Amino acid sequence: MCPTSANAFVFLLVYSLEKKTPLKRKITLKHIARELGVSISTVSKALKNSEEIGSDTKEKVQAFAKLYNYKPNNIAISLKNKRTKNIGVIIPDIVHHFFTTVFRGIEKYANAKGYNVIVCVSDESFDKEVINMELLANGSIDGFIMALSSGTQLKNDYNHLKEVTEQGIPLVLFDRVAEDIKCDKVIINDKKGAYNAVTKFIKDGRKRIALITSEDYISVSRERAAGYKEALLDNNIEYNEDLILKFPSMEINENLIEDFFEREKVDAVLSVNEIFAIHSMRYVQSKGLKIPEDISFIGFTDGLLSKYASPGLTAIAQHGEQMGEIAAEILIDKVENDMEEETYVTRILEPTLIERGSTVN
Amino acid sequence: MCPTSANAFVFLLVYSLEKKTPLKRKITLKHIARELGVSISTVSKALKNSEEIGSDTKEKVQAFAKLYNYKPNNIAISLKNKRTKNIGVIIPDIVHHFFTTVFRGIEKYANAKGYNVIVCVSDESFDKEVINMELLANGSIDGFIMALSSGTQLKNDYNHLKEVTEQGIPLVLFDRVAEDIKCDKVIINDKKGAYNAVTKFIKDGRKRIALITSEDYISVSRERAAGYKEALLDNNIEYNEDLILKFPSMEINENLIEDFFEREKVDAVLSVNEIFAIHSMRYVQSKGLKIPEDISFIGFTDGLLSKYASPGLTAIAQHGEQMGEIAAEILIDKVENDMEEETYVTRILEPTLIERGSTVN
DNA sequence: AAATTTAACTAAAACGTTTTCGTAAAATTT
DNA sequence: AAATTTTACGAAAACGTTTTAGTTAAATTT
Known part of the structure; x- marks a missing residue:
């Protein structure tokens, strides 16, 4: 018979008391x-x-x-060598498929090279990003890999990054980067991803192609919007801002979706993320539209949702794991052979279109 | 105009050469x-x-x-104090919604207490788990939080854990635990979760209730299977092993699903994870069955897929974030006041049923 | 004025390594 | 047998802190 309480916040406590076994202290x-x-x-x-x-x-x-x-003892060795064999990773969110994927790439490569990874979550906040970075920079890590928080991108203040690099601590930025920071970067060609997606729509005969996006201060959204526009213009299709739905935050707002689709007649939708895409798909389906016959969808970042949506969502894959590996490779290389000249590299990965049921074949 | 290469593994390299700015070395x-x-x-x-x-x-x-x-300098302080203010987290996989959620809880609590988190991914491998643990145990961390890899659970060898605890390093196990390890634990009542789900099916008038699960060496699967069985027997419904579909690995195998649903007529399915559930839902839908009218579904761990499936998948929420916070709280408490007596606590969280469209209301 | 207390500082050890430089004794060469 | 080299080891500094136990000089008490 099972216990009866159904409240998630009531929990059982099971105690067990043991006599303390004598400690086998570590030998020096x-x-x-x-x-x-x-x-x-x-x-x-x-x-x-x-x-x-x-x-x-x-x-x-x-x-x-x-x-x-x-x-x-690792700590004693670190003190002696002035090398920790730790790398610091600061990401905006960990419950996020793309970041998680990048993290896996980082961890994999780092581990193979004998490095450990300290993760801090900035929670999209500038302040947390700064605090965590300064804390880790005081000897805890040999270098940083990070994606900027939206708070930081909004504030456009990168002094904490500058501080760190001026101390000679290597920094690799990925995905969410900023032009004016002098450091290594790994990004994907977001513009190209959007360009290719829109081009596919046009080839499939779509005429009224919408874009669902977030505010422009997120660098990737800006890039994606640029690719969208360029593809339209290159194909002599009018660029119409009415066909752009811009969410003020990452929170989904069903009303905005409803208003948009009631107002505009569209036959294709490019979304800067999976969530916006899935919500929109469900809304138009509830209105009796058929996907992909009446309206097709493509969404950025090929995650779980795209794969398991119904129909499957054609997606622009960002190759997160590869991105993580490359970032780690660049960083560890810098850490281990800190060269005289200061050369920075930006590696731009090519996105890939993963076709599924939400577009015609 | 966008570049034309479409190969994901061809990437652009942008170099920039700067004169090396004089380093502002850290002052001591x-x-x-x-x-x-x-x-x-x-x-x-x-x-x-x-x-x-x-x-x-x-x-x-x-x-x-x-x-x-x-x-x-953090390292010097660590050496002096024999305290690192780092906690080690070892999980089987990071690209996994539940673990990620727990991690968020850990990171949140730890950060608030001034601790950093070093994550290692065991990749479900016993060997990696051992290596990472031994590495971190040599002074890098003050304590461990971990979920056992399936490799470890299969091998049933916990000497690496014993080694660590015998050295006086606190250890908190979560979710994937083992009876015979003497340490603190945080788990959810998996048996109860399954029991409640099956009970709901029965109340809704379901008669042929299937279970989709993995091999029994995963402790949580075993618990869930036990709850399934108990609920049936408590309600005088025959426990029929034919209604249990057991996947040999986490890899999905569509043939097994097809065989199963062709062979057995079922009107309700409890799945130990989201993926198995989603795949099964799609299969029965493709065969023209209506969810939840003809067949209902409940799946373990309330993740993204459950939320965005169509219809939404009724799910058993595991409260990962809360679990992480509790684990971190217990660990840090142990680290900061290492008491004389050896008392271990097991906190058992109650699962919650999140009802969605895959079950009748 | 001598004895004592207080204020304000420093030397040195400790944490656990690595590494440079010395130095005895043994082995080898003249 | 004296001079030189080699072998095998130890002392001590260094990494950057914290902390205990002094140590002066000044201020206070007798």
């Missing part, structure tokens, strides 16, 4: 040295198989270290 | 001391506003430190 070089009657430096060298140390001493030390499972 | 106590002609200890104390130091010296030191933006 000093302990080994004392125990074996040799000096700390001898132990250190013996463990590194140094030629300086006699083979019987080496054997003795190594055997002892193995027996007591000696592992050097 | 030693620098301040030398510059001001006082000792390091005086500087340290002055910055802490110690009563031992004369007020003019304090003023001088503080002003100097502020001017040169002195910030203590």
Whole structure:
């Protein structure tokens, strides 16, 4: 029989009291040295198989270290080497498929290179971004990988980034970047993604192509809007601002969708994200329109929703994992061979159109 | 005009060469001391506003430190205090809505308490879990929060966890836990979640209730299967193993779904995850069945897919963020006041049923 | 004026490494 | 046998803090 309370915020507590087992404290070089009657430096060298140390001493030390499972203390090594083997990642949100994907790429590459990743979430806030960055910059990490928070992009204040790079800490920006920051960048060609999507619509004979987007201060939205416009103009289709639905925030507002689709007759929709696209698809479906016959959809960032929507949403894939790997590669390279000249590279990945049921084939 | 290459793996490289600006190296106590002609200890104390130091010296030191933006080095402090203010989080996968949600809770709480989070992804592999854990345990973190990889659960080997706890490093397990590990745990009542879902089906008059699940070595699947069985038996409905579809891996296999639904006539489906549920819904819809009239669905973990499926998938919410916060709270409490007695607590959160279109109201 | 207290500071150890420089003793060369 | 080289090790500094235990000089008390 199951317990009966159904309240999510009531929970069970199960206690168990154990006698405290004696701690196996971590052993240090000093302990080994004392125990074996040799000096700390001898132990250190013996463990590194140094030629300086006699083979019987080496054997003795190594055997002892193995027996007591000696592992050097990371913090002490970091202090000595002025290298932490940690990289700091600051992203606006972690519950977000794209960022998560990039993170996986970063973590994968970093781990393979022996680095750990410290993640901080800026929560789209300028202040949190600054605080976290300054905290980590005080010796905790060897370099940063980040995507700007919308708060930062809105404020257009990048002093915290400048501070960090001026201290010689490498920085790689991805996806949400800013022109005037001097650092390495990895982005995808958002403009091209939008351009290709609109071009496909036009090839499919669509005439009234809408754009659903967010405010322009988000760099990627701006780029995508530019690609949308350019594709229309290149194909001699009128660029009509009435066909652009601009959401003031990331929060979905069903009324805006309803107003828009009641007001404008459109036969194709490009959306800067999945959520806006899915909501719109559902709305037009509820109005009896058929997708893709009456109206087709393409959405940015190929995530779970696109894949499992019904019909599947044709999507512009951003290759997040690859982006993360590249960012990590650039960063770690900078960290490990900090060269004399200051050369910055911007890598621009090409988006890919993943065709699904929301567009005609 | 946009560039023409459409290959995602061809990318543009933009170089920019700058003359290296002189580095503003981080300043240390030693620098301040030398510059001001006082000792390091005086500087340290002055910055802490110690009563031992004369007020003019304090003023001088503080002003100097502020001017040169002195910030203590985290690593040095960690070495001294034997406290890193980092917590290690090891999860099987990061591109996974539930884990991501838990992570948000952890990060939020930890950050508020001045802790940073180092994430490692075990990728469901026992070996990676062990390696990452041992690496972090060598001084990099003050405690661990983790969910066991499926590899570990399959192998049933928890020596790496034991090693760590025996060294006095606090450990909190969440969601994917194991009975025989002595540590704090935060889980949701999976059995109850399944029990409630099946009970709802029965109340709605469903007779042939299927379960779609994964192999039993995943602790949560086992619990959910138990709740399913118990609810049936409590309601005098035959427990029929033919109505259980067990996927051998997390990879979706459309053939198994097809075989299952062709073979068995079912009017309700409980799925241990969203993906299995969504796929099944699509399959039965393609066969002309109406949801929820002909067949209803409930899926575990209320994620994006449930919300945006069509119809919306009634889901059992796992309260991941709350789980993360609680785990972090327990851990940090242990880290900061490591008590004499060894008491372990298991907090069991109650699941909540989020009703949507896939079940009748 | 001598003894004591207080104020204001410094030296040094400690955290756990790595590494440079020394130095005895042993082995080798003259 | 004396001079030189090699072998095998240790002392100490360094990384940047914090903290304990001094140590002066000035101020106060007797």
